[in-house]
Amino acid sequence: xxxxxxxxxxxxxxxxxxxxxxxxxxxxxxxxxxxxxxxxxxxxxxxxxxxxxxxxxxxxxxxxxxxxxxxxxxxxxxxxxxxxxxxxxxxxxxxxxxxxxxxxxxxxxxxxxxxxxxxxxxxxxxxxxxxxxxxxxxxxxxxxxxxxxxxxxxxxxxxxxxxxxxxxxxxxxxxxxxxxxxxxxxxxxxxxxxxxxxxxxxxxxxxxxxxxxxxxxxxxxxxxxxxxxxxxxxxxxxxxxxxxxxxxxxxxxxxxxxxxxxxxxxxxxxxxxxxxxxxxxxxxxxxxxxxxxxxxxxxxxxxxxxxxxxxx
Amino acid sequence: xxxxxxxxxxxxxxxxxxxxxxxxxxxxxxxxxxxxxxxxxxxxxxxxxxxxxxxxxxxxxxxxxxxxxxxxxxxxxxxxxxxxxxxxxxxxxxxxxxxxxxxxxxxxxxxxxxxxxxxxxxxxxxxxxxxxxxxxxxxxxxxxxxxxxxxxxxxxxxxxxxxxxxxxxxxxxxxxxxxxxxxxxxxxxxxxxxxxxxxxxxxxxxxxxxxxxxxxxxxxxxxxxxxxxxxxxxxxxxxxxxxxxxxxxxxxxxxxxxxxxxxxxxxxxxxxxxxxxxxxxxxxxxxxxxxxxxxxxxxxxxxxxxxxxxxxxxx
Numbered sequence: 001x002x003x004x005x006x007x008x009x010x011x012x013x014x015x016x017x018x019x020x021x022x023x024x025x026x027x028x029x030x031x032x033x034x035x036x037x038x039x040x041x042x043x044x045x046x047x048x049x050x051x052x053x054x055x056x057x058x059x060x061x062x063x064x065x066x067x068x069x070x071x072x073x074x075x076x077x078x079x080x081x082x083x084x085x086x087x088x089x090x091x092x093x094x095x096x097x098x099x100x101x102x103x104x105x106x107x108x109x110x111x112x113x114x115x116x117x118x119x120x121x122x123x124x125x126x127x128x129x130x131x132x133x134x135x136x137x138x139x140x141x142x143x144x145x146x147x148x149x150x151x152x153x154x155x156x157x158x159x160x161x162x163x164x165x166x167x168x169x170x171x172x173x174x175x176x177x178x179x180x181x182x183x184x185x186x187x188x189x190x191x192x193x194x195x196x197x198x199x200x201x202x203x204x205x206x207x208x209x210x211x212x213x214x215x216x217x218x219x220x221x222x223x224x225x226x227x228x229x230x231x232x233x234x235x236x237x238x239x240x241x242x243x244x245x246x247x248x249x250x251x252x253x254x255x256x257x258x259x260x261x262x263x264x265x266x267x268x269x270x271x272x273x274x275x276x277x278x279x280x281x282x283x284x285x286x287x288x289x290x291x292x293x294x295x296x297x298x299x300x301x302x303x304x305x306x307x308x309x310x311x312x
Numbered sequence: 313x314x315x316x317x318x319x320x321x322x323x324x325x326x327x328x329x330x331x332x333x334x335x336x337x338x339x340x341x342x343x344x345x346x347x348x349x350x351x352x353x354x355x356x357x358x359x360x361x362x363x364x365x366x367x368x369x370x371x372x373x374x375x376x377x378x379x380x381x382x383x384x385x386x387x388x389x390x391x392x393x394x395x396x397x398x399x400x401x402x403x404x405x406x407x408x409x410x411x412x413x414x415x416x417x418x419x420x421x422x423x424x425x426x427x428x429x430x431x432x433x434x435x436x437x438x439x440x441x442x443x444x445x446x447x448x449x450x451x452x453x454x455x456x457x458x459x460x461x462x463x464x465x466x467x468x469x470x471x472x473x474x475x476x477x478x479x480x481x482x483x484x485x486x487x488x489x490x491x492x493x494x495x496x497x498x499x500x501x502x503x504x505x506x507x508x509x510x511x512x513x514x515x516x517x518x519x520x521x522x523x524x525x526x527x528x529x530x531x532x533x534x535x536x537x538x539x540x541x542x543x544x545x546x547x548x549x550x551x552x553x554x555x556x557x558x559x560x561x562x563x564x565x566x567x568x569x570x571x572x573x574x575x576x577x578x579x580x581x582x583x584x585x586x587x588x589x590x591x592x593x594x595x596x597x598x599x600x601x602x603x604x605x606x607x608x609x610x611x612x613x614x615x616x617x618x619x620x621x622x623x624x625x626x627x
Contacts (some may be wrong), residue, residue: 008429017431023423024440027501031443033466034455046464124349131345135338143350150357152610154562156586157603160367160596161360164374184356187349216341245448247565248583252591266454266569276458283451294446298439302509305445309551310513 034287037280042093045276059093060277062086064103064268064285068095103282106264110286112175113260114243117182121239124183125190126232130220132191133198134206144195147188148307155248163253173254181249186239189307193238196308197231198224234300237293244290261286361607368601375594388601398602400577401585407492408499408581409560413553415500420507421549425541427508428515438512442505449502453569456498460484485571491579495567499560507552514548515541547625554617561610582606 008016037045039056066086071094083091090097132140162181163172171177201224209219225232244260251263265282269275294301302310336344368388372381392398423441427434444452459467462483472479484494518540526536564583567573573580573588580588586606590599 013429013431016426016429017434020423020426020431020434020437020441023419024437027441027444027505029466030452030456030459030501033459037458048463048469050464050466050469124352127345128349131342135342135345137342137346147353149611150353152558152614153357153361153607154564154583154586154603154610156562156564156583156590157364157607158357158360160374160590160600160603161363162356164363165360180352181356184352187352191349215336216338217336241446245450247448247450247568251450251568252587262448262450262565265451279458280455283455286451287447290446290448291443294443295439298435298442301442302513305506306510306551306555310510310548 031287031291034280035284037277038284040277040280042275042277045280057089059089060275060281062089063275063278064281065101066090066097067099067101069098070094071096101268103261103264103268106259106261107285109175109258110244110260110262113178113182113258114240116175116179117186117243118236118239120179120183121186121190122232122236125187125235126194126225126228128187128191129194129198130224132195134203144192147191150188151185151307156252159249159252162249166253173257173259175258178250178254178258178260181253182243182246185246185249186242189242189304190235190239192307193235193303194228194232196303196311197228197235201227231300234297234304237297238300238304241290241293364600364603367597368604370597372597373594374596384597388598389605391598392602392605397577398582398585401580401582404492404577404579405561405581408496408563408579409557411492411496412499412503412560413556415496416504416507416556417549417553419500420504420552421511421545423504423508424511424515427512438508441508444502445505447502449566450569452502453498453566456494456570457485460494462486486575488575488578491571491575495570495579498566498570499563502566503556503559507549507556510548510552511545514545517548518544543627547621550617550621550624554614554621557617558610558614561606 036054038060039058040051040054041057041059044051044054045060068090071091075096076091076094087097131137132144137143166172166177169177171180205223205227206219209223210216214222245262246260247262250260254260254263261282265279265286268279268282297304369383369385370381371384371388373379427438456467459465460483462468463480465479467484468479468482471477482490484490484497522540522544523536526540531539562583563581564587567579567581567584568587571579573584577585583606586599586602589595589602
C-alpha cells in the first residue's frame with residue numbers, strides 16, 4: 001500500500017464517477033433518440049408523450065431508400081400476390097414504391113468525395129510534411145503558419161470566389177471540384193499533424209539508410225513512412241471525418257450531381273411532410289461510421305482536433 | 313545534419329555511382345514534395361482571398377454577368393459599417409460566442425477535473441462524451457429541430473417533466489427569447505467535450521511532485537487548486553477558448569439547420585447574414601467586403617489573443 005498523496009480517495013473516485021456518468025448519459029440521449037426514431041413507425045415517432053417503448057419497424061429505412069406515391073382506394077383494395085416485404089410495408093400505409101430515392105446516390109457521393117479528397121490530402125500532406133521536417137525550407141515557419149491560417153477563414157467568405165472560379169472552369173457541382181476543394185481544406189491539417197509525427201522519428205534512422213546506399217526517396221518510403229504509419233492513418237481518418245461532415249461548401253457549390261449527404265438528409269421528406277423516421281434512418285447510417293472511427297481514434301483524438309497544438 | 317552526412321557519403325562515392333545512388337538531389341526532392349501542396353493552397357486559399365479583396369471594391373453581382381463591373385472604392389465598406397442590421401447580427405454573434413465559451417469552459421473543465429480522478433471505466437465514459445463533437449453539425453442540427461418540437465419533442469418533454477411546465481407552451485426554435493438558447497444548448501452539447509479534452513491534457517501535464525511539495529508545506533486542497541491546478545491548466549484552457557472562438561465566429565452549418573437565423577433574425581449570426589447577401593441577394597461585391605471585414609476581425613482578435621496566451625505561457 002503505497003498510497004501517494006495525489007491519489008484520490010475512494011469516495012472522491014465514486015462521486016467523480018457518478019457525475020461523469022450522469023453527464024455522459026445526458027450526452028448520449030439525443031444520439032440514442034436518433035437511432036431509436038429510425039426504427040419507429042411514423043405515428044410512433046410523433047406520439048405524445050414521446051414513446052420509449054415501441055414496436056420496432058424498418059419502415060423508416062424503406063422510406064429512406066425509396067420514392068413512394070399514394071395509392072388510390074381502388075388500388076389498395078385490389079389484392080396482389082407475392083409482393084416483396086418492403087412493398088408490403090409501404091402498402092400497409094396506403095403507398096406504393098415508384099422508384100429508388102436519391103439517398104444512396106448522395107451517400108455514395110459522400111464516400112467518393114470523402115475518400116478521394118482524403119487520399120490526395122494525405123499523399124500531398126505527407127510529402128510536404130517530410131520536406132518541412134527534413135529539408136532546409138526557406139521561410140519554413142511562415143509557410144507553416146500560412147498553411148494553418150487558411151483554416152481561420154469562414155467557408156462562406158472563400159465560397160464566393162471559389163464559386164466564380166469553379167463556374168469558369170466548369171467544376172461547379174462536379175466530384176472533381178469538390179475533391180479538389182476538400183483536398184485543399186484538409187491539406188493544412190494533414191501537413192501540420194504529419195509534420196509533428198515525422199519530427200518525432202529520429203533522423204539517425206534515415207542516415208543509416210542513406211549510408212547503406214538508399215536514395216533519399218527510398219529512405220523516405222522504406223524507413224520514414226512505416227514509422228509514421230499510425231500517425232498518418234489517424235490523420236487520414238480526421239480528414240475523412242471533415243470531408244464527410246462538411247456542409248457549407250457542399251450546400252453552396254453543389255446542387256444535384258455531386259451533392260453529399262449532409263445537405264441532403266435535412267431535405268428528406270415523405271409523402272406527407274418531414275418523415276422523421278426516414279430522416280433519423282438517414283442520419284443513423286450517416287453518423288454511424290464516424291461514431292465507430294471515434295472509438296478507434298481515442299488515443300489520437302486530441303492531436304487531430306487541435307492541429308497538434310496540444311500533445312497528449 | 314543529413315545534408316552534410318550525405319555530402320560526405322557522396323564525396324567518397326565514385327562520380328558515376330552518385331547519380332545511381334542518390335537519385336534526385338535534396339533540393340529537387342524538396343521542390344517535388346512541396347510544390348503541389350503550395351500550388352493547391354495558393355489556388356484554393358490565397359487566390360480566392362485576393363479575389364475577394366478585389367471584388368470588395370466593386371459593385372459586381374454574380375447574377376448579372378453582362379453588367380459592367382464598376383470600381384467603387386470603399387463604398388461597400390462604408391455601407392457595411394454604417395448598416396445597423398449588421399451591428400445587430402454582430403451582437404447576436406457576440407451573445408452566442410460569450411455564452412457558449414462560458415458554459416463550455418465551466419462544464420468542460422469540471423468534467424476534466426472529475427475524469428482526472430481516475431475512477432474505474434473513465435476511458436469508456438470519456439469516449440461517449442466525446443462522440444457529439446465528431447458528428448456532422450448540419451445533420452445533428454436538423455435532428456435537434458425534432459427534439460425541440462413543442463408537443464412531440466424529447467427536449468420539451470424532459471424539460472416539462474422536470475419543471476412541471478406544459479411542454480406544448482414553449483418552442484425553443486420558434487420563440488424569440490428562447491431561440492438563441494436553442495443554439496447555445498446544442499453547441500454546448502457538441503463542443504464541451506473539446507474543451508474537456510484539452511483541459512484533461514493540461515491536468516495530466518502537471519507533475520505529481522508539485523502537489524507533494526505543496527502538501528509538505530501544509531497548503532490546503534483549496535489553496536493547491538488555485539495556486540497550482542488553475543495556473544498550470546490556464547494556457548491549455550486559453551488555447552481551447554481560441555479554437556472555440558474562431559470556430560464559433562464562423563459558425564454556419566449547425567445554426568442554418570437548427571433555426572435558419574430565425575425566428576425573425578434573432579439567431580442570424582454573421583456567417584448566415586453573409587450567406588444571405590452573397591447567395592440569396594447576390595450582392596457579390598458587398599458580400600465580399602463583408603467577408604473581408606469578418607476575416608480581418610477574426611485574424612485581429614486571434615492575434616491579440618495569441619499574444620496574451622504567450623504571456624500566460626511564459627509566466
